[in-house]
Amino acid sequence: MKPFLKKSLIGIVVGISILALAFLFLLRQFSKPYDPKDIVPPERAAGIPADHEWIGGPDGGTWIHCKPEKEYKEFRCSVYGESGELYAKGLYLPSRPVVPPYELMHGGMGRIILKDQQQGLMVEIKAEGWIEYADGTSLYKDGEPVDGP
Incomplete structure (x- = not known):
């Protein structure tokens, strides 16, 4: 084998080995299980009430508080962004019966996800009626904004 070809093959093998090791390192780093406790x-921004829980992950989240009413058939919820901006405030209705205790899992303007801790099931509660937010109000039906009453 010619010396040039031999050096080229060695260089290719070394390059591929380095890329493979880098790939394995990144795969290990990004495949670590997500633990919400981590x-x-x-820091709570000004204007976010003290009774709101942080619901989020490594890439961001929201501050949420939901107060059950009418034997868990309705919830009065408010959702704030990280900077303290009001995202949503109003009535939310569950997609199925909620059995307490429950845990807030995720939330946004029109929908909030709860975990029923007795049955281990996820429950979606959806905005219904006039929902207040930072720039005014919007009418919601089944978690989606609608045009007019």
Whole structure:
């Protein structure tokens, strides 16, 4: 084998080995299981009430509080962004009966996800009626904004 070809093959094998090791390293780093206990909430911005929980992950989240009413058939919820901006405030209705205790899992403007801790099931509660937010109000039906009453 010619010396040039031999050096080229060695260079290719070394390059591929380095890429493979880098790939395995990144795969290991990004495939670590997500543990919500590892998430540290950001500092509470001015205007976010003290009774709101941080619901989020490593890439962000929201501050949420939901108060059950009418034997868990309705919830009065408010959702704030990290910076303290009001995302949503109003009536939310569950997609199925909620059995307490429950845990808030995720939330946004029109939908909030709860985990029923007795049955281990996820329950979606959806905005219904006039929902207040930072720039005004919007009418919602089944978790989606609608045009007019």
